[in-house]
Amino acid sequence: MDPEIVIAQTTSDDEEQAKSLARGAVESKLAAGVHIDAPITAFYWWQGKVEAAQEWRISYMTSSDRLPALEAWLHERHPYDVPQWVTLPVTGGSEAYLSWVVDETRPQ
Structure with a gap:
């Protein structure tokens, strides 16, 4: 798989x-999917x-080539002065799932 997958x-x-x-x-189309965890x-x-x-x-869940656009989009909309923004590389996974992430984050 060419593009890297990232969880931001x-x-x-x-x-x-x-x-x-x-x-x-x-x-x-900046993320293929998003999880929201219960209150922490x-x-x-x-x-x-x-x-x-x-x-x-x-x-x-996004591809590394869409990460800069996702980060800019988030910072324009997030109400915090300094929102948490961390990225985690995905080092493996189902080929079908990883391909889905890439397909769903292609710009329209």
Whole structure:
């Protein structure tokens, strides 16, 4: 398989916002699929103190060639000043699934 597959992740403290960020990326063909994990508890440093929040983790399945466009799209829409944005390389998997990700993220 030529293009690499990537899972990109962010979080949101609002479930409806998480769903909007998921649906919009799929509709825009920036991600083939998106998973939203049930609420998680996050602890993090913010502006000099430890914060705690309930968040939803959003995982985008995409191809590496669509990653820059997905990241730009997300940063335009995400309400956080500094949204989490991490990417995880997919090092293996079902050939059929990986091909599906590539096919579904081709620009229209």
